[in-house]
Amino acid sequence: MTPATRAVPGRRSRWTGATVAAVEGLTRDVRRLELQFDEAVERSAPGGHVDVLIDVRGRLERRSYSVVEWRGTGRAVIAVKQLTAGRGGSVAMHALVPGDRLTVSRPEHLVGLTLDAPAHLLVAGGIGITALVGMARALAVRGGPLRLLYAVRTREEAPFLDQLRDLLGPRLELHCSAEGRRLTFPAAFADLPPGGLAYVCGPLLMQEAMRVAWEESGREPRHLRSETFGSSGSFPEEAFTVRVPRLGVEIDVPSDRSVLAALQDAGVEMIAECERGECGLCVLPVLAAEGLLDHRDVFLSARQKQAGDVFCTCVSRAVGGALTLDTFDR
Amino acid sequence: MAASFPLDTWYAAAWSHALGAELLAREIAGLRVVLYRRADGRPVALDDACWHRLLPLSMGRLDGEDVVCGYHGLRFDPDGRCVFMPSQETVNPSAHVPARPVVERHGLVWLWPGDPALADPATVPDFGLADHPGWVGPDREYALACGFQLVVDNLLDLTHETFVHASSIGNAAVAEAPFETTHRGTEVSLTRWMTDIDPPPFFAAHLGRPGRVDRWQIIRYQAPATVTIDVGVALTGTGAPQGDRSQGITMQVMHTVTPSTEGTCRFFWKLVRDYSLDDPSLTRRLFEDSETVLAEDKRILEAQQRALEAHPDRAFYDLNIDAAAVWSRRIAEEMIAAEADGPAPTGPLA
Numbered sequence A: 001m002t003p004a005t006r007a008v009p010g011r012r013s014r015w016t017g018a019t020v021a022a023v024e025g026l027t028r029d030v031r032r033l034e035l036q037f038d039e040a041v042e043r044s045a046p047g048g049h050v051d052v053l054i055d056v057r058g059r060l061e062r063r064s065y066s067v068v069e070w071r072g073t074g075r076a077v078i079a080v081k082q083l084t085a086g087r088g089g090s091v092a093m094h095a096l097v098p099g100d101r102l103t104v105s106r107p108e109h110l111v112g113l114t115l116d117a118p119a120h121l122l123v124a125g126g127i128g129i130t131a132l133v134g135m136a137r138a139l140a141v142r143g144g145p146l147r148l149l150y151a152v153r154t155r156e157e158a159p160f161l162d163q164l165r166d167l168l169g170p171r172l173e174l175h176c177s178a179e180g181r182r183l184t185f186p187a188a189f190a191d192l193p194p195g196g197l198a199y200v201c202g203p204l205l206m207q208e209a210m211r212v213a214w215e216e217s218g219r220e221p222r223h224l225r226s227e228t229f230g231s232s233g234s235f236p237e238e239a240f241t242v243r244v245p246r247l248g249v250e251i252d253v254p255s256d257r258s259v260l261a262a263l264q265d266a267g268v269e270m271i272a273e274c275e276r277g278e279c280g281l282c283v284l285p286v287l288a289a290e291g292l293l294d295h296r297d298v299f300l301s302a303r304q305k306q307a308g309d310v311f312c313t314c315v316s317r318a319v320g321g322a323l324t325l326d327t328f329d330r
Numbered sequence B: 001m002a003a004s005f006p007l008d009t010w011y012a013a014a015w016s017h018a019l020g021a022e023l024l025a026r027e028i029a030g031l032r033v034v035l036y037r038r039a040d041g042r043p044v045a046l047d048d049a050c051w052h053r054l055l056p057l058s059m060g061r062l063d064g065e066d067v068v069c070g071y072h073g074l075r076f077d078p079d080g081r082c083v084f085m086p087s088q089e090t091v092n093p094s095a096h097v098p099a100r101p102v103v104e105r106h107g108l109v110w111l112w113p114g115d116p117a118l119a120d121p122a123t124v125p126d127f128g129l130a131d132h133p134g135w136v137g138p139d140r141e142y143a144l145a146c147g148f149q150l151v152v153d154n155l156l157d158l159t160h161e162t163f164v165h166a167s168s169i170g171n172a173a174v175a176e177a178p179f180e181t182t183h184r185g186t187e188v189s190l191t192r193w194m195t196d197i198d199p200p201p202f203f204a205a206h207l208g209r210p211g212r213v214d215r216w217q218i219i220r221y222q223a224p225a226t227v228t229i230d231v232g233v234a235l236t237g238t239g240a241p242q243g244d245r246s247q248g249i250t251m252q253v254m255h256t257v258t259p260s261t262e263g264t265c266r267f268f269w270k271l272v273r274d275y276s277l278d279d280p281s282l283t284r285r286l287f288e289d290s291e292t293v294l295a296e297d298k299r300i301l302e303a304q305q306r307a308l309e310a311h312p313d314r315a316f317y318d319l320n321i322d323a324a325a326v327w328s329r330r331i332a333e334e335m336i337a338a339e340a341d342g343p344a345p346t347g348p349l350a
Ligand code: FES
Pocket: A271, A272, A273, A274, A275, A276, A277, A278, A279, A280, A281, A282, A283, A297, A299, A312, A313, A314, A315
């Protein structure tokens, strides 16, 4: 697969080489990786990420990882959680050892951290913490009103917990569901002063719950910022069948593969860009669904998801039966 | 190649009075930004390239506090968040353009082109007399086709007045008088007293009294590009060197230079006086008199830049008179080197 890029002919490539410089286990299923860039690159700002091209069973796929720390010598530190039922990228990332070579994008910034605000609230769910660690550090150094709410199942599964505790002290609130302390909305942001900014990164359902509560409580949508990696939805991943009658195609989508990748494997011509469920380029019409659609994107509106006649192939899935799609070639 | 100017610092973006209800495009330390004001007057700077297809946002329009791109209508709020996309029911949460730290102080809008996390408004250069109620005078802004450091060099060595500005502020005394250069941290100062001299034409006219004078030039450099100069003349023997300037006139010439690219910059100039505060005709005269002086400098500096480009393998030689300029270049180089070492904010996670 050619990596989806926003590169324009004649412009500098966003890709460069990097070497895995260090690997360390942070928790049972989260690994910290240091990637040393081959060339001098602009440093990553808080909230930055790198894209990695990773070999998933013989095929280069693109994944985005937040830069949790930038080291002055052109070294990005990322943390990867192994999702056994994911799209296969994290398993490949966990197989990396020091000295391995990767193609990596220069640091990019999807979510610009706005420093100037009456207060900041960071809300992390699980591995979503990686998108907020750099922001937490920058905001803590700056010293304005700040809270970080960190929702996890158990303490043992919470990477960066000790470091964040050192950094933030009482400004860090751990919400550990195994200990009966769940994160709820709108309670989570009730104390945030008007005009305060919230950044949320975590499972899609958590982000959606927060967004709905945020808007219902009359807060400005633009003051809630989120980062999504398209890796979670409403149902566990399962295998299903996709049919494209117009092309006479019927394919199996394994539980650890995206519809987009499965279609491309089958020779269906697709366009895609973000592969995170944001841009809408990979959206196809749904002709029929035997079961339910697990919309995992943020491109379609609630109304469109409800109607169920279009589908973001890079991240969304079907549950409980086959899915019939149309194609771009129509 | 690393830039020849620091990024983690405040640079003047515009005079406050030049930033009104319109979008203003500027290039600051290699960064193209569009500046405007919020409803409450606070300045905003966004990167001047649309998230979508990079069209300069300065070609779009301001609608309330939002900038609307002139191509496909993406709308960005003052934080740089995209709040509208055409033909879709949602807005991509990643869509934004970086907002840059800006502060308004001393009659200027200052912008920090480097790491926003390091932008501390307390470190804006001291340009305090520019908006001090006890001082008034004209200001100017020029685009110059030369690197910023050449302007700083020029301001830190006023010996050139003798040769470049002979018809106005220069005379032989400047080039003959000894001077003292001192350095502390990121500041340099240079003091030159010319006692018992004939006043050069500009000062003779503004002093308005006959006789020989003591003349001073006390230059303060604040890295990387701000130079304020305390200048004046007082009748000889009336105690100016000892601190009594009552028989003379004092002006503060305030300069700050903003690199645009390697070979271009913007030059902000203001000349304030602490006498005849209510005399707009005097302000006008000072404005007009400065025209000649600044045009003389512009001619030299731009020719010097062309010469630099024509002789890429030739170095500068320094004279004794260049001491302050050498210090300033040293400080700027240290600032640049510190940035190349990477981000400064390190916490317990480092
Ligand atoms: S590629 Fe962007 S939404 Fe699927």
